[in-house]
Structures are given as C-alpha cells and as structure tokens.
Amino acid sequence: MASSSSTLNGLRRHYRHARYVVLPHNDTHHAKHGQSPIGNPIGHYRWALNLILSPFFTVFRFVYITIQKLIVVLFKPNPPPEHIQHPYGRIAVIGAGLTGISSAAHAISHGFEVVIYEASDRPGGIWSRENKSSGLQLNSLLYRFHPAVIWKETYPKRDEILDEIDKIWKEYQLKERTRLNTPVTKVKRLPRKSEDSNSEASLKSPSQWLINDGEDGPFDALIVTIGTCGDPMWVPFEGMPSNAGKVGIKGAEAGDQETDGVRKEHQDGDEEVSKLKLHNEAKKRRKHQKEARKAREAGEEPVPEDAEWEDHDDGQDSDASDAKRSGSPGEEGTYKGSVLHSSQLDHATPELLRGKTAVIIGSGASAVEAVGTALERGAKKAVVLAREDKVVNDEFLNHVRSGICTYIRGDTLRLTPTGVRVKIREQVERGSPLGFGGGVRKRDLDVSEVAREQLATEENNKGKGSAEDEPRVEDIKADVVILATGYKRPDASFLPSELFPEGYDASCSRSSLRKFHNNDVFRGLICTVGHFHIGIYTRILLTLLLDPRARPSPKDMKLWVDAIGFIKRGASGGALSFFTYMELSMGLLLAKNAHA
Secondary structure: OHHHHHHHHHHHHHHHHHOOOOOOOOOHHHHHOOOOHHHOHHHHHHHHHHHHHHHHHHHHHHHHHHHHHHHHHHHOOOOOOOOOOOOOOEEEEEOOOHHHHHHHHHHHHOOOEEEEEOOOOOOOHHHHHOOOOOEOOOOHHHHOOOOOOOOOOOOOEHHHHHHHHHHHHHHOOOHHHEEOOOOOOOEEEEEOOOOOOOOOOOOOOOEEEEEOOOOOOOEOEEEEOOOOOOOEOOOOOOOOOOOOOOOOOOOOOOOOOOOOOOOOOOOOOHHHHHHHHHHHHHHHHHHHHHHHHHHHHOOOOOOHHHHHHHHOOOOOOOHHHHHHHOOOOOOOOOOOOEEEEHHHHHHOOHHHHOOOEEEEEOOOHHHHHHHHHHHHOOOOEEEEEEOOOOOOOHHHHHHHHHOOEEEEEEEEEEEEOOEEEEEEEEEEOEOOOOOOOOOEOOOOOOOOHHHHHHHHHHHHHHOOOOHHHOOEEEEEEOOEEEEOOOEOOOOOOOOOHHHOOOOOOOOOOOOHHHHHHHHOEEEOOOOOOOOOHHHHHHHHHHHHHHOHHHOOOHHHHHHHHHHHHHHOOOOOOOOOOOOOHHHHHHHHHHHHHHHO
C-alpha cells in the first residue's frame, strides 16, 4: 500500500514536470545510486509520457515561437544605420543590463544617439553574474524586454537570456557605442547655453549632462538602469568564518581564490580585516534597523535605505540574546564548514556536496535554486531556513514532501562550529502529498510508512496551536551553508544631490523625481521587470525631450508626489516605491493642465 502510494505520487510529480521535457533525460536521483532511469518504474513512466506527449510539445513549441515572430513583424523597431546623420539628441545610458540595452535600442531606433556605460566587461547586468542553472521563474512571454526577442523555451535559463541580450546589443549597433569596464563615478548637470552651436542634436533640452570627466561630450538626457541587484548580500551572522565564499570554489578569479578551489593560508592580518569588515557591516545594519524602528513607532514608513536593511534583519540583536538566556544548545565559536553565497552555485561542485547536508539560509528564488542544485549534485539532505515564505515551485514542494528537504520557518541567530542556530517557529520535515503543510513535523524519517501516516494524522488533528509549533532554539547540523540572502542595492550616489529636493527624497523613494525632474531624468525601474514597459517608459522620455509642452515643471512634480503620497499614505516601503500607469497618468495630466 505504501509502495503503491509512493509510486503514484512519483508519477504525479513527474507528470507535472513532463510539460517541460521533450526528450528523455537522466534521472539524477537514480543516477546517484547507479540505477538507469529506464530500469526503474519512474523512468518507465517518464519515458512513456515523453513519447506520448512529444508531438504535443513539438506543436506547442512551433506555436510558441510563431506567436513571437508575429510580434517581431508587428512591433520590432527598425535597427539604426551605423552612423545617425542628424540625431534628435544624445542620451547617456548607465548600465548595460537587460533594461539598459532595451532602452538604448528603443532610443537609437527612433533617431537618438546613445552611449552606454557599463562597469563590467560584458553586457547582461545581473544575468551575467548569475549561475548557469539560474533561470526565469515566470513564463518568458512576460519577459519580452524588447520586441525583437524570440524565446525558444518557456522558462529559459541564464545562457539563453544572455544570448537574447547580446542579439539586441549587436543588431541595434550598440556594441560600438558601449563603454565597457567604465564605472560611472560622477554625473554633472549643467544648464544649456543658448549659444551652444556644437551640439549635433536637433532639439535643445533645458539641461546638459556630463558623465565622469565629460570625455564623451554633453548629453541631452540620462537613463539610469543600474537595477536593484548589486554585490551579493553577505549577512554578517555571528560565527561566520573569515574564509566565507572561498573554501571549495574551483576556477575562481585569480588573486581572490586559488585555482584548485582551496583558499591559501591566511596572510598576516587577513583574518582581522575580515572580522573588522563583518563588524562594520553589523554596525551599519543595526543603525539602519534602529532608524526603521523609530519611523514605524512614529507611525511613519521608514526610508528605503533603512527599510532595505530591515528586510535583511537576521535577528542577532534580540534573538541571539534570547538564545543565550534560554541556555540553548551548541558551542559558541566559528563555523568550521564551507560557506557560499547563492550566486556561487556554479562553484558548488559534487565533490563539495556529495553525501552532505546543505543548509540554505533565506527564501525566495535563490533558495529554491540552491536546494535543487545541492540535491542534483549529490547532497544527502537540504534544510531551508526561511524568515517568511516567498517564491516556491512544484519541484521544491516535491523535495519537501519526499523528505529530502526540510523547511523551517524561523530566525537565524548565528553560525556554530557545526551548523546554524535557529529560533524555530515551525518545522516541516515531510509534507502531506496534497499540500505543503499539514505533514509530519517530527524527526521521524526512520520510522515506518504506517507510523509516519499515523503521526501525520495526529499532527493534523492537533492543529497549529500544538506545543510542537511553539518557538524554540535549536542547532541545525550543516556540512555546507549557502546564503540565499539576495543582493545589495547598487549605489546611485554618483547622481547629483540637487535632483532630490529636501523633503522629497524619502517620500518618493528617490525614484519618482528621477523620472521627471526637469523632464530629462529617467530611471528604467520596471516593476514587472523585463516586459514591454521598458519600451513604453523610454518612449515617454523621448516624448518629454521632443515636446517641451509635455514637460511638467518641478512645481507640478512636487504636487504630484504630494497627491500620490496622500492617497497612498501608509503604503509599505513608501507611496511611490511601487506605482502603476494610473499614478503615472496623473503626473502627465498635471503637466498638460499646467501648459493649457
């Protein structure tokens, strides 16, 4: 009975994923145990389903690509000539990620000259720094960042995404207009001189912009597309080893890691420098968290800089003290195992993970990817420590249901020599077949299927109010720790402070005035990232440049910010940290009425 139920659940799981597979492929779980996928029941089911459904997949793929080709015919802007004789104006684009490349392609195809500044050695933005296994968590039709894009897969991986970015970059003559390895450190805005006769532009915007030292000349407009993901966020948990991110990495950058994947012995003062860095990070975090708490106690929303660190609160200030007072288990000290960031999964080799327990700190898409990667590369078990539930998918849920992944809702307190100390609110060892929760929450993996089903029934009858769900502090053993703690926000301090008038930089989250202040500042911050909104927002900028009557004055923009702030008062993160076309239309209507 138990065996039949397990087989049925396995069939249901593989049928759910069969829509993503056209040809049979190796089953990694059985491959680890030396079994052929065709030599086991699940392998037979998978092979049969693929064979039966392969005509459907072929037709679906053809229709999927045909729809996109139709979009290309209808909406793709014509690529520009190699040299634009009489451009409407010159636009500087800061950042050669997906949004920057798309914005520049739209601008140049409509008669504007562009120059792109990129700090790294290639275009692609965050995707150029992601793992090979990283991919979209949404359907690719919702990620059409330019009309010329044609996705081959419904959920493309990193390499296909980078290929599409490169295609747009080259087809729209942007490669020769890109300054790679050129970080922007300074932006200066100057009023345009009426006697300016050297400009090639056929329009005269009220201001001109100089990038860095002005070596590329003045620009008529500025598009800042630095994104929301900068350097990896290394939360400075107590007990973090000084070689975090170094041990076990192969083929890393010269001078930072050794080629054989093992870090060199600490040089003089290296460990002290690392500890000082962690101390400064923790001090900075506590300062922002204190300011955020003050704001909330006063009934106000914290500014985005404080709210950002509030989101990454690891609970060390209060929960760690609680752990010490409660006499929690475990020895104080530095963690002895390997610590990686989720952005380093390409370096998490099977040799590092095989037969081991991987503990993932964090939730969301990065944690889901880390679980899949660890198990695929031979990890015996994965444990996810999540402060709150975020992004999950069917494959992740199946890992939890099967018992090879434990999901813990709680607060990470610190790292110990053998693992991670956690204040546990709820622990799901093995979920029920039909739902995420409601399964066994005890360490019963060695009991029989019958006993396990009885325990699951008892847990369901108890409900969430049982003593087992009371918060408790526990040490989780970990052979490898992976931090799925996200990324820091990129630094935009190179922008002139005059763009953010006093009293408006916090209330509009430093982005709304950037879009419209004096009509030629624009940031490609797209809430539904990578969709057609990039082209719409870029065309709004071009409209403001071409038609002076469409440009709202600073007074109108302040009125717009005040009105939206009043209507959306109390919104999490600020009134304009997220806004729709409705709010945007109100700003344009204010400008129109002002010029009427």
